[in-house]
Amino acid sequence: MSQSGIGIAVTGSGSAVPIHSLDNDKLSQIVDTSDEWIAARTGIRSRRLATPEESLTTIASQAAQGAIAMAGLTPMDVDLIILATSTADDLFGSACQIQAELGAQKAVAFDLTAACSGFVFGLVTAAQFIRTGAYRTVLLIGADVLSRWVDWSDRRTCILFGDGAGAVVIQANDRDRLLGFELRSDGTQNQYLNLACQPQPYDLLEDLTIGRGSFQPITMNGQEVYRFAVRRVPEVIEKALFRANLTVEDVDWLLLHQANQRILDAVGERLHIPAEKIISNLASYGNTSAASIPLALDEVVRSGKIQPGDTIAASGFGAGLTWGAAVFQWGR
Ligand code: ACO
Numbered sequence: 001m002s003q004s005g006i007g008i009a010v011t012g013s014g015s016a017v018p019i020h021s022l023d024n025d026k027l028s029q030i031v032d033t034s035d036e037w038i039a040a041r042t043g044i045r046s047r048r049l050a051t052p053e054e055s056l057t058t059i060a061s062q063a064a065q066g067a068i069a070m071a072g073l074t075p076m077d078v079d080l081i082i083l084a085t086s087t088a089d090d091l092f093g094s095a096c097q098i099q100a101e102l103g104a105q106k107a108v109a110f111d112l113t114a115a116c117s118g119f120v121f122g123l124v125t126a127a128q129f130i131r132t133g134a135y136r137t138v139l140l141i142g143a144d145v146l147s148r149w150v151d152w153s154d155r156r157t158c159i160l161f162g163d164g165a166g167a168v169v170i171q172a173n174d175r176d177r178l179l180g181f182e183l184r185s186d187g188t189q190n191q192y193l194n195l196a197c198q199p200q201p202y203d204l205l206e207d208l209t210i211g212r213g214s215f216q217p218i219t220m221n222g223q224e225v226y227r228f229a230v231r232r233v234p235e236v237i238e239k240a241l242f243r244a245n246l247t248v249e250d251v252d253w254l255l256l257h258q259a260n261q262r263i264l265d266a267v268g269e270r271l272h273i274p275a276e277k278i279i280s281n282l283a284s285y286g287n288t289s290a291a292s293i294p295l296a297l298d299e300v301v302r303s304g305k306i307q308p309g310d311t312i313a314a315s316g317f318g319a320g321l322t323w324g325a326a327v328f329q330w331g332r
Contacts, residue, residue, distance in 0.1 A: 002131035007176025009332045012073070012169040014066020015298035016059040017162075017285065018050040024159075031155035038159045039283075043261025047162025047286035049147045056089045056165075060143035061101040063165035063291075066298070067139065068102075071169035075104035078169075079135035082126055083111045084118030084142045084290040086195065086319070087149060098141065107139070115193075116257045116318025117183075118142055118290035119166070123314075123326050124181050126170045136172040141165060144289035149195050151217035160260070161218070162286035166294025173332055179311070180244030182236050183324035192224040193319040225318075229263045232323050233315050234270040240325035241313065248272060251327075252310040253300070257317055258282035258292035267315075289318065306330050 023046040024035035038044055050059070060083060068075055081104060083095035088111055090097070095109035114121040119142035126138040143165035150158045195218050199211020233256065241247060254273050256264050261282060268278045281296045288295055293314055300306045308331030317323035 002176065004131055004133050006131050006133055007173045008127045008130045009171055009173035009175070009177045010168050010328060010330060011171050011332060012067040012069070012071030013167065013294060013298040013301050014063045014068070014070060015164065015166040015295045016062035016066070017048040017164040017295070018054045018059060020051060021046050021048050027159060030152060031158060033155045033159055041262070042160060043280070043282055044159065044286045045283045048164060050145045050163045056085060056087055056143055056145045057094050057097045057101060059163070059165040060094070060141045060167070061098050063143065063167040063294070064098060064102055064139055064141055067167040067169045071171065073137065073169060075102040076106055078104045078107040078137050078139045080126070080129055080138045081107045081109035082122045082138060082140050083109070084114065084122040084140065085111060085144055086113050086115050086118070086289060087145045104139070114322045115320055116259065116287070116289045116292065117316035117320065117322035117324050119293040120314055120316035120324040120326050121183060121322065123170070123178070123328070124183060124324070127178050130170065130172050138170045139167060140170055141167040142290035142292070142294045144291050146218065146289055149215065149218055154217070156222060157218050157220050160287045162288050164285055164288035164291040164295050166291045166298050168294055168297070175332070177329040177331070179246065179327045179329065180240045180242070181324065181326040182239040182243065184232070184236060184322065186321045189228065189321045192221045192228065192321065194219060195319070226260070226263065228321060229259065229317050230266045230270070233263070233267045233317050236323055237271060237313050237315050237325045240327045244327040246311070246327060250311055251313045252277065253306060253312045254278045255293055255297060255312050255314040257315065258285065258296055259287045259318070301330065308332070
């Protein structure tokens with residue numbers, strides 16, 4: 001429990017994905033690959049892709065509406081909106097557009113960028129605002145439309161990513177359901193995964209050249225990212241469990257960023273967590289970055305698989321590099 005005596009509880013979830021899907025066979029018409037290769041190396045079979053009309057704001061707002069409704073609240077009850085994303089519709093941030101779309105006039109809203117760790121970083125950020133007594137109800141959304149930034153001629157990356165949004169409502173609670181967390185960053189390994197600004201020289205004056213905005217597509221060293229995830233994720237989960245005064249045996253569900261089934265399996269193996277406790281939906285959606293954890297969470301909550309009080313070890317990892325884990329119990 002925090003010094004203020006205020007705990008937090010995750011009381012609602014929601015999710016939304018674009019209508020159009022692209023399966024591995026169709027993807028094989030775009031790049032030289034196959035369903036067999038992609039499924040064997042990643043576990044991914046299909047992904048959802050946003051049309052130009054389906055903005056990040058649209059799917060994020062839909063996910064948010066589901067979470068607010070499940071929590072039994074209205075948008076006017078929300079004090080703070082945190083949008084974890086790397087693909088905002090507007091570089092200045094998209095959280096305020098979502099606030100307007102929802103009609104959550106009382107809420108302050110901002111974006112948070114920590115790539116595929118964004119949801120876990122956002123959960124911990126939300127908890128700090130609640131534990132200090134500053135806010136009582138936080139809407140946390142993880143949403144990304146990476147399809148806008150993928151090089152669709154690069155078979156090493158385009159097979160991995162999909163678009164989606166997930167959201168949770170986090171509320172002040174007598175009992176603290178966030179049991180432990182650990183967050184990490186290492187900018188020295190930034191080169192392994194990025195979506196970097198690539199300024200084009202623009203002669204503003206004869207003696208003044210500035211850089212004009214454009215971004216290079218996602219670039220990734222797959223093997224290094226794989227090695228990083230398999231090494232660092234078990235470590236950070238163990239640390240969060242230690243802070244929670246729990247052991248791996250206490251974990252009911254392992255909820256990892258849905259990057260690759262091989263990463264999920266390897267982390268489960270290292271932690272000795274059996275496959276039936278590992279939540280996985282990446283076959284249908286691919287890697288949806290900041291959306292992947294709340295999207296998977298919402299599916300298992302709505303299916304009735306996760307019950308109130310179940311202990312979830314969640315871990316996000318990705319660009320930055322960033323990684324982190326949060327151990328929490330579902331519900332009040
Ligand atoms: N289809 C067919 N063949 C392919 C494809 C493809 N889509 N992509 C690569 N290949 C080929 C390569 O050209 C190479 O051929 P070669 O041996 O003739 O040169 C061969 O397959 C092996 O390539 P590798 O890059 O070594 O393949 P690897 O086994 O490492 O698998 C993968 C690649 C799936 C990307 C893997 O490295 C991985 O999963 N890494 C983690 C990536 C990840 O999860 N990133 C996101 C996490 S962070 C975030 O979410 C933002």
